[in-house]
Amino acid sequence: MSASAEKLSVQVAPPPVELERQPLVLNKRSLAWISDHIAGIAEGKTPTWWWPAFLISASVMLMMFTMIAYLISTGVGVWGLNQPAAWAWDITNFVFWIGIGHAGTLISAILFLLRQKWRTSINRSAEAMTLFAVVCAGTFPVVHVGRIWFALYPGYLIPFPNSNVIWPQFRSPLLWDVFAVSTYGTVSLLFWYTGLVPDLATMRDRAKTKIRKFLYGFFALGWTGSNRHWSNYEKAYLLLAGLSTPLVLSVHSVVSFDFAVSVVPGWHTTIFPPYFVAGAIFSGFGMVLSLLIPLRTLCHLEDVITTRHVELMCKVILATGSMVGYAYGMEFFIAWYGGNPYELYAFKNRAFGPYWWAYWSMITCNVISPHLFWSKKIRTNMLLVWIIAGFVNVGMWFERFVIIVTSIHRDYLPSSWGYFRPTYVDVLTFVGSFGLFCTLFLLFMRFLPVIAIAEVKGVTPQADPHHPLGGAGGHH
Amino acid sequence: MSAPVSTPMPFAVIAEFHTPADVMHAAEQVRDAGYRRWDVHTPYPVHGLDAAMGLKNSMVGWFTFLGGVTGFSTGMLMIWYMNGFDYRIVVGGKPLFSPMFPFPVSYELTILFASFATLFGMLFLNRLPKLYHPILKSRRFTSGATHDKFFIVIETADPKYSASETRKLLEAAGSKHIEIVED
Numbered sequence: 001m002s003a004s005a006e007k008l009s010v011q012v013a014p015p016p017v018e019l020e021r022q023p024l025v026l027n028k029r030s031l032a033w034i035s036d037h038i039a040g041i042a043e044g045k046t047p048t049w050w051w052p053a054f055l056i057s058a059s060v061m062l063m064m065f066t067m068i069a070y071l072i073s074t075g076v077g078v079w080g081l082n083q084p085a086a087w088a089w090d091i092t093n094f095v096f097w098i099g100i101g102h103a104g105t106l107i108s109a110i111l112f113l114l115r116q117k118w119r120t121s122i123n124r125s126a127e128a129m130t131l132f133a134v135v136c137a138g139t140f141p142v143v144h145v146g147r148i149w150f151a152l153y154p155g156y157l158i159p160f161p162n163s164n165v166i167w168p169q170f171r172s173p174l175l176w177d178v179f180a181v182s183t184y185g186t187v188s189l190l191f192w193y194t195g196l197v198p199d200l201a202t203m204r205d206r207a208k209t210k211i212r213k214f215l216y217g218f219f220a221l222g223w224t225g226s227n228r229h230w231s232n233y234e235k236a237y238l239l240l241a242g243l244s245t246p247l248v249l250s251v252h253s254v255v256s257f258d259f260a261v262s263v264v265p266g267w268h269t270t271i272f273p274p275y276f277v278a279g280a281i282f283s284g285f286g287m288v289l290s291l292l293i294p295l296r297t298l299c300h301l302e303d304v305i306t307t308r309h310v311e312l313m314c315k316v317i318l319a320t321g322s323m324v325g326y327a328y329g330m331e332f333f334i335a336w337y338g339g340n341p342y343e344l345y346a347f348k349n350r351a352f353g354p355y356w357w358a359y360w361s362m363i364t365c366n367v368i369s370p371h372l373f374w375s376k377k378i379r380t381n382m383l384l385v386w387i388i389a390g391f392v393n394v395g396m397w398f399e400r401f402v403i404i405v406t407s408i409h410r411d412y413l414p415s416s417w418g419y420f421r422p423t424y425v426d427v428l429t430f431v432g433s434f435g436l437f438c439t440l441f442l443l444f445m446r447f448l449p450v451i452a453i454a455e456v457k458g459v460t461p462q463a464d465p466h467h468p469l470g471g472a473g474g475h476h
Numbered sequence: 477m478s479a480p481v482s483t484p485m486p487f488a489v490i491a492e493f494h495t496p497a498d499v500m501h502a503a504e505q506v507r508d509a510g511y512r513r514w515d516v517h518t519p520y521p522v523h524g525l526d527a528a529m530g531l532k533n534s535m536v537g538w539f540t541f542l543g544g545v546t547g548f549s550t551g552m553l554m555i556w557y558m559n560g561f562d563y564r565i566v567v568g569g570k571p572l573f574s575p576m577f578p579f580p581v582s583y584e585l586t587i588l589f590a591s592f593a594t595l596f597g598m599l600f601l602n603r604l605p606k607l608y609h610p611i612l613k614s615r616r617f618t619s620g621a622t623h624d625k626f627f628i629v630i631e632t633a634d635p636k637y638s639a640s641e642t643r644k645l646l647e648a649a650g651s652k653h654i655e656i657v658e659d
Binding site: 030032168172229243329458 | 515519529533534535554555559570577584595597599602606623
């Protein structure tokens with residue numbers, strides 16, 4: 001090129017170093033590396049750490065089943081529930097687990113609509129986490145009645161015709177909750193499965209044994225990666241994301257209606273729906289980090305779930321944690337400003353009454369600990385992030401406990417005041433639900449690709465036909 | 477069933493490409509040559525390939541819409557029937573039916589039915605599940621199409637198909653490997 005032509009042509013300088021984004025897949029990994037590495041986790045020899053982890057989780061899960069069997073065979077008296085705190089431990093666990101699920105849907109649906117490409121490395125495992133959290137959550141409302149066979153028939157949960165010709169009462173938020181949570185579980189499963197289909201085809205094509213070939217092949221539905229299929233598939237995926245977004249916002253809003261629609265001081269507040277949704281996302285990201293930080297180290301996924309991914313999740317925790325902190329403050333302000341003495345008493349009692357320890361544990365974990373994430377040093381230190389994520393989980397369990405128990409343990413008349421204490425059955429059932437959760441997650445990571453292979457391929461630079469790399473290259 | 481002894485019919489010609497850019501340019505040429513029964517197989521959705529193949533916007537949205545409408549009406553009708561018609565209970569002196577209290581449940585059912593319709597609509601449009609497909613017999617195809625290779629498949633049933641011309645077109649488009657898949 002001559003000197004004059006060079007002058008005329010537009011010179012585009014590369015962006016300054018500080019503005020350059022870290023790539024989503026590090027070390028310029030090739031497309032082949034992505035499927036080999038991720039599918040390899042489910043194909044290779046069972047890692048040595050997996051068996052002890054699985055045995056411990058499965059034993060803890062069995063403990064939960066034992067406790068439930070004891071509850072059903074004996075009666076709900078084995079739990080600590082009684083008047084005035086007739087709602088306490090089980091519903092706390094239900095709200096806790098349902099909240100955990102929300103991060104999965106936020107990552108898979110809302111971040112997809114917002115074109116946050118970093119979601120591709122974490123959406124599969126986060127959606128799996130959502131499903132397993134909904135399973136754990138669903139256990140509690142079903143078993144809390146003691147005689148669980150009444151949950152389905154004669155239908156106090158699901159509207160079935162029964163011998164008394166009575167239908168459920170649809171003005172009750174508890175029934176809205178049945179529909180919200182069951183829709184949430186079902187749609188999360190559909191969304192997760194839709195995302196899995198192309199990866200199941202990858203697993204099918206790589207399978208060495210007949211049984212694996214058959215099972216992956218069966219669930220892959222005959223996917224061949226056809227672009228005529230991709231065209232419909234991508235539209236369907238976008239629509240499912242669009243449907244899941246209002247769904248996830250409605251689920252925890254409806255859960256909060258269980259409380260907010262009542263007239264109990266401490267529950268009857270209009271801030272509940274947004275406050276519950278923010279809290280749910282906050283707790284869910286805590287759980288995502290608690291799972292993914294060990295996973296990325298144990299399965300050597302540092303090139304796909306990079307430090308940047310972890311940092312971004314920390315920032316979501318920081319944002320939603322600040323919203324939760326604001327809601328705590330606003331609740332107190334309105335309790336005072338609203339001029340209702342019962343409301344004000346409920347809040348004073350929350351912070352300085354007999355459950356002060358639960359309230360201040362919640363404040364420490366949920367209001368103080370997320371603000372450590374302002375520091376980049378902390379956000380990039382995996383061990384610290386993991387510990388703080390643990391605090392978030394603990395804090396959010398306490399939040400539900402505080403809201404539920406402190407609001408009802410003192411009724412209007414001092415004669416109906418009480419102090420709720422969980423029994424060992426309560427505690428072990430809750431601990432056992434973590435066993436159920438971890439068992440399901442461990443099985444998931446052994447049999448299915450933990451990362452959306454096709455989606456991660458799509459965000460690498462060589463996947464873009466217009467990229468200067470021309471589609472070629474990458475290190476294996 | 478006795479299988480007739482005959483030579484298997486060729487089903488399609490498949491051409492392998494190594495980069496998304498190559499397969500996209502080749503797809504443009506196949507489109508411009510006027511083929512109808514052909515497809516591009518890629519390990520992930522390649523953006524811009526729909527236009528390169530001349531595909532129209534997907535119809536899945538109609539299924540979603542109809543599913544949503546069905547879900548909302550089902551919710552409203554169910555609740556009207558149960559609480560406002562079949563077994564009337566007056567709660568707090570409020571009307572037996574209004575569009576307000578059934579809304580949360582109908583809203584959830586809108587999403588539930590729309591999601592099912594989206595998934596099944598997508599599968600219907602793609603004619604899936606399909607447990608047998610001739611191209612899955614090609615080892616070259618299965619080890620690449622869901623891994624890191626890109627394929628153009630032109631069926632022999634295409635009216636424009638000709639054993640020599642089609643192969644020439646794909647070779648000129650830069651394919652690295654061409655083979656015939658039998659039915």
